[in-house]
Amino acid sequence: MIEKKQNPVVRALLYVLLIVLTMITLLPLVWMLSASLKLDSEVFTIPIKWIPETFHWDNYLRVWQKIPFGLFTFNSAKLTVIITIIQVFTCSFAAYGFTKCHFRGRDTLFLCYVATIAIPWQIYMLPQYSMMQKFGLVDTHLGYIMLQAFAAFGVFLLRQFYQSIPNELLEAARIDGLSEYGIYGRIVLPLSKPALTTLTIFTFVTVWNDFMGPMIYFNSESNKTIPLGIRMFLGQYSTSYELIMAASVLSLIPIFLLYVPCQRFFVQGIATSGLKG
Amino acid sequence: MTTQKTQKKAKGLSLNTRNTLVGMTFILPNFIGFLTFTLVPVVFSFILSFMKWDGFNEMQFVAFNNFAKIFKDPNFRNSLVLTLEYTVFTVLFSMAAALSLAILLNNKLRFVNFFRSAIFFPYVASIVAVGCVWKAMFMKNGGVVNALLGVFLPDSALPGWLADVDWALPAVIIVSVWKNMGYFMIIYLAALQDIPYSLYEAAEIDGATKWQQFRRITFPMLTPSHFFVLMMLIINSFKVFDLIFMLTEGGPGTATQLLSMYIYNKSFISWDYGVASAAAMILFLIVGGITLIQFRVEKKFNDFM
Numbered sequence: 001m002i003e004k005k006q007n008p009v010v011r012a013l014l015y016v017l018l019i020v021l022t023m024i025t026l027l028p029l030v031w032m033l034s035a036s037l038k039l040d041s042e043v044f045t046i047p048i049k050w051i052p053e054t055f056h057w058d059n060y061l062r063v064w065q066k067i068p069f070g071l072f073t074f075n076s077a078k079l080t081v082i083i084t085i086i087q088v089f090t091c092s093f094a095a096y097g098f099t100k101c102h103f104r105g106r107d108t109l110f111l112c113y114v115a116t117i118a119i120p121w122q123i124y125m126l127p128q129y130s131m132m133q134k135f136g137l138v139d140t141h142l143g144y145i146m147l148q149a150f151a152a153f154g155v156f157l158l159r160q161f162y163q164s165i166p167n168e169l170l171e172a173a174r175i176d177g178l179s180e181y182g183i184y185g186r187i188v189l190p191l192s193k194p195a196l197t198t199l200t201i202f203t204f205v206t207v208w209n210d211f212m213g214p215m216i217y218f219n220s221e222s223n224k225t226i227p228l229g230i231r232m233f234l235g236q237y238s239t240s241y242e243l244i245m246a247a248s249v250l251s252l253i254p255i256f257l258l259y260v261p262c263q264r265f266f267v268q269g270i271a272t273s274g275l276k277g
Numbered sequence: 278m279t280t281q282k283t284q285k286k287a288k289g290l291s292l293n294t295r296n297t298l299v300g301m302t303f304i305l306p307n308f309i310g311f312l313t314f315t316l317v318p319v320v321f322s323f324i325l326s327f328m329k330w331d332g333f334n335e336m337q338f339v340a341f342n343n344f345a346k347i348f349k350d351p352n353f354r355n356s357l358v359l360t361l362e363y364t365v366f367t368v369l370f371s372m373a374a375a376l377s378l379a380i381l382l383n384n385k386l387r388f389v390n391f392f393r394s395a396i397f398f399p400y401v402a403s404i405v406a407v408g409c410v411w412k413a414m415f416m417k418n419g420g421v422v423n424a425l426l427g428v429f430l431p432d433s434a435l436p437g438w439l440a441d442v443d444w445a446l447p448a449v450i451i452v453s454v455w456k457n458m459g460y461f462m463i464i465y466l467a468a469l470q471d472i473p474y475s476l477y478e479a480a481e482i483d484g485a486t487k488w489q490q491f492r493r494i495t496f497p498m499l500t501p502s503h504f505f506v507l508m509m510l511i512i513n514s515f516k517v518f519d520l521i522f523m524l525t526e527g528g529p530g531t532a533t534q535l536l537s538m539y540i541y542n543k544s545f546i547s548w549d550y551g552v553a554s555a556a557a558m559i560l561f562l563i564v565g566g567i568t569l570i571q572f573r574v575e576k577k578f579n580d581f582m
Contacts, residue, residue: 011386018381022395025455028410029402031421035413044419046427090307097303103296109304116315118568120516122537123557126544127321128314130332150310180299209403211519216545227405231523234409241413248406255401263394266401270460271467 091154379465408523
């Protein structure tokens, strides 16, 4: 509702309300940051000291010494980058096939894709696991990459976008003698930069934050990712909440850095994948 | 397709075959992966629900025994009831929160983008990181939540939250609403911006109050979004796992052992693959049913508009 003549009192109240709501929403994150800079004896004192007396930045160093956090970060980064690249390429390729190529059985095939988006992972995680065991892919990065790289969601998201590219444009290119691959590479791909960015960001965030997949698949320490590392802290140093919080803050930094400049892509992704479904 | 004429004559192949081949090359790289790692396991899961298997020994066909077993299992019934409770409250509170926030943030205000981003941020934050924080905040002694409540309530009235059988589920629901409301707020915001302003102008001329405008214009105009949000929330609630695993691991006792947690325990703790798959099939039927309704109704909305 766009208000024309808004009462200044109402307006002030609105700001107060919004500030309070935002503060409540951000409270856990503020607490996280504050606890990560405290001594372990200060974390649970009452009344809460939101600003620690002395800032213990060394907590952030100790995280790297107590668990192989560097290795976990490397693993997280490696898996995220590889999966995102495979996902964006194969999905955009498939989405082109599903939108702009015409052949029998195309729509039936696509229906299979859409149907699996709605199927919760819990339903097939077990057969998937025993299958991976047969392939010898449990507790390997390759196995996890295979699981995550072909998500149907990406195909769905890009297909929504490709449908908005006018067919006349492609027709013109066909008349000029461009092959389907040429059309994909030279016309559709450059046009779909916003959609590809959206998918990249969504995949990045999903894989970076993923907890259940790595938890089930990775046993050896050398394979573990950041979320498992934090979980390890929780198990081994359950009283050192300042370290757990420091590790949590570290794990949020890449997401935050990505989130701030790219918000509009998040909004776009949600709006397209959501309502026009 | 008129273009087919313009394409260079396929050497020896009919146009149809050629088109199929070209289409297939686009789809195959993704489809092979999708088929192997998603579609096959889904089908396998269906078969498994009629088998007795521990993952190592021979499979045995047991027909509907697994289903009989889970319906006799009080833990399974308990998990169904808990999942329903969780779903009802999460859906109600999330919808209310998302809609109110969207309406508040649809005003022309300074810093409106900052407010929106701040409220959306929990949605992209790692579940493990925020799970740890909430765990600490819900501590009975020294936790932020009780410290704040302690201002109004006597110490004896403060709940133990995640460690308390009666309060663990509400605590999980609070975190869930907090984490996901930003996502649904964005969906509502997008829809709110599509409501024609002329409707409000007309209402204003007719002397409608703000509340009447909300009840008679905003709320009904959002019907497709209400429906979408409702369906998404129900489906998400039925498959919630990470959050529960991080906060309570299903405890204390079985106080937060929802359906997905039950399936996980049967799969990876007691290695009872058949029973786990049968429970998964029940989950599948529920979620599948809801999705079908969604498809049907959404088609109606689309035809209607």
